[in-house]
Amino acid sequence: xxxxxxxxxxxxxxxxxxxxxxxxxxxxxxxxxxxxxxxxxxxxxxxxxxxxxxxxxxxxxxxxxxxxxxxxxxxxxxxxxxxxxxxxxxxxxxxxxxxxxxxxxxxxxxxxxxxxxxxxxxxxxxxxxxxxxxxxxxxxxxxxxxxxxxxxxxxxxxxxxxxxxxxxxxxxxxxxxxxxxxxxxxxxxxxxxxxxxxxxxxxxxxxxxxxxxxxxxxxxxxxxxxxxxxxxxxxxxxxxxxxxxxxxxxxxxx
Amino acid sequence: xxxxxxxxxxxxxxxxxxxxxxxxxxxxxxxxxxxxxxxxxxxxxxxxxxxxxxxxxxxxxxxxxxxxxxxxxxxxxxxxxxxxxxxxxxxxxxxxxxxxxxxxxxxxxxxxxxxxxxxxxxxxxxxxxxxxxxxxxxxxxxxxxxxxxxxxxxxxxxxxxxxxxxxxxxxxxxxxxxxxxxxxxxxxxxxxxxxxxxxxxxxxxxxxxxxxxxxxxxxxxxxxxxxxxxxxxxxxxxxxxxxxxxxxxxxxxx
Numbered sequence: 001x002x003x004x005x006x007x008x009x010x011x012x013x014x015x016x017x018x019x020x021x022x023x024x025x026x027x028x029x030x031x032x033x034x035x036x037x038x039x040x041x042x043x044x045x046x047x048x049x050x051x052x053x054x055x056x057x058x059x060x061x062x063x064x065x066x067x068x069x070x071x072x073x074x075x076x077x078x079x080x081x082x083x084x085x086x087x088x089x090x091x092x093x094x095x096x097x098x099x100x101x102x103x104x105x106x107x108x109x110x111x112x113x114x115x116x117x118x119x120x121x122x123x124x125x126x127x128x129x130x131x132x133x134x135x136x137x138x139x140x141x142x143x144x145x146x147x148x149x150x151x152x153x154x155x156x157x158x159x160x161x162x163x164x165x166x167x168x169x170x171x172x173x174x175x176x177x178x179x180x181x182x183x184x185x186x187x188x189x190x191x192x193x194x195x196x197x198x199x200x201x202x203x204x205x206x207x208x209x210x211x212x213x214x215x216x217x218x219x220x221x222x223x224x225x226x227x228x229x230x231x232x233x234x235x236x237x238x239x240x241x242x243x244x245x246x247x248x249x250x251x252x253x254x
Numbered sequence: 255x256x257x258x259x260x261x262x263x264x265x266x267x268x269x270x271x272x273x274x275x276x277x278x279x280x281x282x283x284x285x286x287x288x289x290x291x292x293x294x295x296x297x298x299x300x301x302x303x304x305x306x307x308x309x310x311x312x313x314x315x316x317x318x319x320x321x322x323x324x325x326x327x328x329x330x331x332x333x334x335x336x337x338x339x340x341x342x343x344x345x346x347x348x349x350x351x352x353x354x355x356x357x358x359x360x361x362x363x364x365x366x367x368x369x370x371x372x373x374x375x376x377x378x379x380x381x382x383x384x385x386x387x388x389x390x391x392x393x394x395x396x397x398x399x400x401x402x403x404x405x406x407x408x409x410x411x412x413x414x415x416x417x418x419x420x421x422x423x424x425x426x427x428x429x430x431x432x433x434x435x436x437x438x439x440x441x442x443x444x445x446x447x448x449x450x451x452x453x454x455x456x457x458x459x460x461x462x463x464x465x466x467x468x469x470x471x472x473x474x475x476x477x478x479x480x481x482x483x484x485x486x487x488x489x490x491x492x493x494x495x496x497x498x499x500x501x502x503x504x505x506x507x508x
Contacts, residue, residue, distance in 0.1 A: 019271045114368060
């Protein structure tokens with residue numbers, strides 16, 4: 001077989017965060033497959049045939065990509081951020097596991113990228129300077145019980161916690177429930193960061209305490225970071241208005 | 255002040271993972287400061303004055319960078335991987351917090367990058383397909399008690415666990431102690447990945463179970479990933495010898 005399938009993270013929003021390897025793949029692929037907003041955001045220089053599809057059809061999209069590659073196409077499956085962090089990579093492996101035997105003979109590769117968490121953290125300073133946990137809050141993919149268990153475990157370990165997919169139109173109560181657990185298990189003065197549309201038009205970052213956090217600012221395009229007991233703010237002296245303070249977690253734990 | 259300080263992640267090893275933003279900064283800086291191996295691995299086209307220093311002097315390096323920037327230099331402080339994940343970013347903010355007041359007036363930015371965990375995961379499939387924790391095992395920076403608490407919390411939450419800085423010449427017993435806790439708290443058949451020198455010459459990746467994991471293969475250049483109860487291997491049918499199986503964690507949790 002001459003086809004291949006490469007699973008590509010586009011980086012979190014901005015082309016300045018697209019790696020050279022990912023860019024090379026996008027410019028060599030004959031076919032690019034992904035969720036519509038990511039396909040629409042590809043570099044203008046890409047000349048591959050584009051296949052955009054809706055949210056929620058990840059395995060069908062992966063199967064289509066695999067069948068194209070098995071037919072000889074050079075296929076890039078794209079995700080925003082890093083494809084291995086709540087992106088298309090696992091969906092492709094699920095499709096391979098349950099799919100045609102010859103899909104396992106394909107040349108399959110994943111290329112890493114800047115995930116939203118790293119982009120949001122860089123924008124605000126260094127909130128991940130110490131140990132951290134990453135949880136997707138989507139109850140489409142797992143029962144609430146395991147989410148609750150993980151929220152509590154992350155507090156028990158005093159980890160910095162990053163929450164992907166904090167809310168969506170159809171499950172706003174999950175975020176309310178998660179905040180309730182966080183407020184039960186962590187101090188009210190814990191530093192929190194809401195980072196929305198990071199690296200894209202309309203980027204918005206808000207720092208507050210867990211007690212004062214306003215859930216209205218959290219959208220399906222937000223990432224939520226809850227600090228550990230050591231995470232702190234650091235005021236800038238800059239005269240520039242609208243410059244946020246820094247947030248960082250020291251390397252040392254006392 | 256005309257100087258600036260930008261904290262730059264070089265990506266995990268390979269130039270193909272260096273973002274355009276990071277590359278631009280390296281090519282605009284007048285001075286680049288970092289741990290010797292990272293300074294030695296800069297792209298050959300960089301013409302800045304290079305300041306290499308040893309491991310363990312992170313705050314002194316940060317102070318030197320800040321004083322250069324305060325004097326008008328355009329300074330890039332470099333880390334391997336992402337500077338916000340056990341890299342130089344927190345050290346710079348520590349230095350600012352405890353340093354000269356005018357350092358807070360500087361133009362300071364962090365740029366995100368591909369951290370070792372994302373690179374290692376991409377190489378092997380999608381082990382981070384679900385929720386995960388990240389812990390540095392270095393007891394230089396925190397007491398063993400908090401490491402133990404976090405190892406246990408990560409098992410309580412059935413998180414995939416990534417361990418940075420798993421060992422060094424002077425603290426081999428920390429890894430032995432950590433493995434003991436992991437073997438007490440997770441099943442013997444849990445999938446593990448040892449990824450060494452990812453993206454660089456001598457890259458080596460080993461998959462095994464937690465019961466069979468050979469600690470001799472773990473060096474100070476390794477990243478260790480411990481799967482959740484759902485992490486699994488997926489055999490390739492490829493005829494190519496030496497091709498590892500894939501490892502992935504399904505998106506769904508049952």
